[in-house]
Amino acid sequence: MTCNRRTVLAAALVAAFTLNTSAFAAKPLVIGFSQVGAESEWRTANTVSIKDAAKKEGITLKFADAQQKQENQVKAIRSFIAQRVDVIAFSPVVESGWDTVLREAKAAKIPVILTDRAVNVSDPSLYVTFIGSDFVEEGRRAARWLVERAKKTPDTVLNIVELQGTVGSAPALDRKKGFEEIIAGNPKLKVIRSQTGDFTRAKGKEVMEAFLKAEGKKINVLYAHNDDMAIGAIQAIEEAGLKPGKDIIVISIDGVKGAFEAMIAGKLNVTVECSPLLGPQLMQIARDVVANKPVPKRFTTQEGVFPAEVAAKEFPNRKY
Numbered sequence: 157m158t159c160n161r162r163t164v165l166a167a168a169l170v171a172a173f174t175l176n177t178s179a180f181a182a183k184p185l186v187i188g189f190s191q192v193g194a195e196s197e198w199r200t201a202n203t204v205s206i207k208d209a210a211k212k213e214g215i216t217l218k219f220a221d222a223q224q225k226q227e228n229q230v231k232a233i234r235s236f237i238a239q240r241v242d243v244i245a246f247s248p249v250v251e252s253g254w255d256t257v258l259r260e261a262k263a264a265k266i267p268v269i270l271t272d273r274a275v276n277v278s279d280p281s282l283y284v285t286f287i288g289s290d291f292v293e294e295g296r297r298a299a300r301w302l303v304e305r306a307k308k309t310p311d312t313v314l315n316i317v318e319l320q321g322t323v324g325s326a327p328a329l330d331r332k333k334g335f336e337e338i339i340a341g342n343p344k345l346k347v348i349r350s351q352t353g354d355f356t357r358a359k360g361k362e363v364m365e366a367f368l369k370a371e372g373k374k375i376n377v378l379y380a381h382n383d384d385m386a387i388g389a390i391q392a393i394e395e396a397g398l399k400p401g402k403d404i405i406v407i408s409i410d411g412v413k414g415a416f417e418a419m420i421a422g423k424l425n426v427t428v429e430c431s432p433l434l435g436p437q438l439m440q441i442a443r444d445v446v447a448n449k450p451v452p453k454r455f456t457t458q459e460g461v462f463p464a465e466v467a468a469k470e471f472p473n474r475k476y
């Protein structure tokens with residue numbers, strides 16, 4: 157081979173190698189994401205945040221809506237495993253029953269990231285990390301606000317009705333636990349009814365109607381595990397001829413725009429913030445996990461409490 161031919165061959169090899177590596181570098185990360193459903197204003201904002209962040213980051217997102225059913229999430233996770241995605245992320249509809257499918261993901265060497273809701277598994281190595289809120293603390297914050305409010309009527313016992321979230325879900329279990337922890341032993345605060353409203357407006361309204369029918373004017377406080385159920389319940393209270401926010405104190409969790417509008421209208425007293433804007437953080441952490449960077453086992457979102465008094469001022473700053 158002449159020197160010239162050798163140079164041409166070497167140049168061709170270098171070009172082929174460069175092309176190959178840049179093609180490899182450009183391969184987009186693929187995340188399979190199983191969403192709970194579209195049950196609330198919060199959930200819609202969460203879905204938008206995840207889809208927008210993936211698009212912005214050039215990440216391929218395979219998105220599956222489970223319509224609030226665990227079996228749909230299990231099917232979606234199995235399909236992500238079969239498709240050999242780089243990362244599986246999901247917001248589990250309920251806390252328990254995940255061991256088998258997560259073991260399958262682990263056996264396939266696909267890292268799992270939990271967003272928003274936690275799971276209860278025997279082996280914590282079945283997921284890499286969790287990104288989301290401290291739901292127990294949210295329940296405590298709701299109760300602490302009520303304890304302060306109750307000081308204005310020291311001689312009155314306040315009867316509370318509670319609208320729980322989806323049965324068996326982390327936010328329903330934890331928000332109940334945190335609230336109870338703070339009111340425990342307080343003779344002025346008494347939960348007289350507690351039932352699930354499945355985190356939806358329709359169910360929140362329906363269950364509040366039943367509460368009103370059973371307890372009528374005995375109800376002083378409504379504690380709803382999310383804003384959507386509170387908004388549904390507000391309608392039921394008005395239809396019963398009572399004034400929400402006045403005749404019945406209304407406390408809820410999330411901090412969506414709908415809650416701020418209700419507070420500005422004087423129908424909701426306080427909302428405890430729970431941020432759905434988890435998309436950008438999820439994309440960054442997914443990249444770190446794939447790059448084998450060590451990540452903490454939990455990322456807790458920082459959040460506040462918004463009473464009606466600050467609603468009008470805060471409303472223009474709300475992003476969801």
Ligand code: AHR
Nearest residue numbers: 195196198199327355382
């Ligand atoms: O898991 C977060 C909860 O789920 C939100 O509080 C609620 O609105 C949603 O449906």
